[in-house]
Amino acid sequence: MSADEEPGLYVESTIIMTTVRVVAPFVLTFALFIMFHGADTPGGGFQGGVIAGSVVMMLAFAYGIDSTRQWLDVRVVAALASGGVLVFAGIGLGAIALGGNFLQYNEYLPYYAKASKYGIELVELGIGGIVAAVAIGLFFLLAAGFGHVVGEGER
Amino acid sequence: MIEHLPVLLVVVPIIGGAVPLVASLYTDRAGWPIAVLTMAGHATLVGLLAEQVWSDGVVSYAVGGFALPYGIELVVDGLSLSVVALISAISLGVLAYARHAGPHENTFYSQFLLLVTGLTGMTVTGDVFNLYVFLEITGLAAYGLVASGRAASAAVAALKYLIIGTVGASLYLLGVGYALAATGTLNMADMSAKLATVGYDSTLVLTAFGLMVGGLTVKVALFPLHTWQPDAYANSPDSVSAFISALVSTVSAYALARLLFSVFTVNFLTAVPAARWALIAVASVSIVAGSALAVAQSNVQRMLAYSSVSQFGLVIVGFTIATPIAVVGATVHLVGHAVMKGGLFAASGIIERETGADTVGGYAGMGSRTPIAAGAFTVLALGMVGVPPAIGFVGKWYILVGAVEAEIWPVVAVVLLSTLLTLAYFARLGERLYFAEPTIREEAAVADGGESVSTGMLAVVVIAAILAVALTAAVPAVEQLLNETLPLLIQ
DSSP: OHHHHSTTSOOOOHHHHHHHHHHHHHHHHHHHHHHHTTTTSSOOHHHHHHHHHHHHHHHHHHHOHHHHHHHSOHHHHHHHHHHHHHHHHHHHHHHHHTTSOTTOGGGGTTTOTTHHHHHHHHHHHHHHHHHHHHHHHHHHHHHHTTSSOTTOSOO | OGGGHHHHHHHHHHHHHHHHHHHTTTOTTOHHHHHHHHHHHHHHHHHHHHHHHHHHOOEEEEGGGOOTTTSOEEEEOHHHHHHHHHHHHHHHHHHHHHHHHSOOOHHHHHHHHHHHHHHHHHHHBOBHHHHHHHHHHHHHHHHHHHHTSSSHHHHHHHHHHHHHHHHHHHHHHHHHHHHHHHHSOOBHHHHHHHHHHHOTTSHHHHHHHHHHHHHHHHHHTOTTSOTHHHHHHHHSOHHHHHHHHHHHHHHHHHHHHHIIIIIIHHHHHHHOHHHHHHHHHHHHHHHHHHHHHHHHOOBHHHHHHHHHHHHHHHHHHHHHHOOHHHHHHHHHHHHHHHHHHHHHHHHHHHHHHHHOOOBTTTTTTTTTTSHHHHHHHHHHHHHHHTOTTSHHHHHHHHHHHHHHHTTOHHHHHHHHHHHHHHHHHHHHHHHHHHHSOOSSOHHHHHHTTOOOOOHHHHHHHHHHHHHHHHGGGGHHHHHHHHHHHOHHHHO
């Protein structure tokens, strides 16, 4: 739909496509690296999530927004966002189920020795997923312009 | 399970808010039932919590089991319980209204539940930084909801709200930074004790107070920081304006009261009279200016919005006077205003749907065309003016008595004047509704679309009107609860 309205917005460029193809895996790795650093060093889900979201934006600049939108299943984005929230809530409520307070990581210690550290890591990953999904969603939403139905898939 | 109630109150709407997003892969209409289910759970939790607070007093919860004051603490006392109950009740009412009035999208209900999360979190938290986090969640969800209106003006209003709201939240955060520098803690109870040892007249503490309170007054929308509010209320969909007009500023005013009583405490207000007088002055100006601006409006929803500016001035005055009776009055008016203003916005939405009237002139003669909505509107408006036995009367009366007891005569004059001005703009509407010749012809209204109105929508408005009167009966209970649990009033 938007392809008809805005012809010529996307220009294929070998240089950009090659660069993005080479750089994208490293950026995604860096995003995960930042996310995993949330527990004990500077970093975390918010920053890492934005970097992960930027990978999709890079792909969109290189290969065109519409083809990227088709390539990236909307279910993945929705699952990332909701799944992140549910991971966070699940870890929190799991601690309650084991007899502790909400998000009391040391309740998991009897089952796994490094539960405190990896519990926080998992929450950071969940947050990263939410942030990445929202960043991707907002990007596609803005790119689609105002021609589509109001209020679709914003959050 | 029972001891986890405060945190579950926040977690349940978060989970509920995540579900419609997944559900929208299968159907566009799953949002409403999910939201109703979530809010029913929320209301049940509030009921259990009320029972607990009623029997055991203040309930405290350490998130993550971290030792206090290092971890995040959630605290529920009489004041926060009243506000949480209000959030739960209004949300259910708005859901009943939105069932037919829309918006129907799943995303709307996701944002709705996120807003409930933010509001509940702001209410139960006992940590000044955590309060900021929930303030931002509330803000972001509210901006999104305002923008969900179909008109272009809704987007502009949301942008304005976003910019001004973010400035307010940032000021608050800056203030938290100063308070942290002064005391080295973020826990409200701990900070309150350490502020006293640092000294209330220290520059750090005064700056922190100014920034934190200043930031929250933006969110409460006191004059002259109210400019985002009329646009946001008048341009969003009816369900949204009923919801945010009833809750968002209310919970921010609650947060301000929480800062005054649990962080800076009444001793600070006594030790630094300038701070107290500044806040009373801002609130008093807000009362008069809000009323005057409301009288000048021709659009009914904008008039209601400016009326909020004035009523929140009254609430803040009550909290700042800080005598027990004034605090009870301010709390009662806070809750009562939320019920009445939400009801008024909902009723104005129905009247606009049925007759196409949205201006004071257009309301002429509509009393007979939409008898139920117009009747409820009139009852709510009279309650807002403060006609006994409505809840609006009790709140204003207690605040007035508090001001007289504290011998702050300018405030007494302002409160009385505001009642007159409130009467001025609501009486004008009442007169139009029932004693004027219609300016909108019936055929024109029907041809204009004449969107249908459901029983649920009418029921919400009628219940709001009944509550505006019936809540008066609950005032003694609230008074007792506050006296038992709020530290300021125990002394």
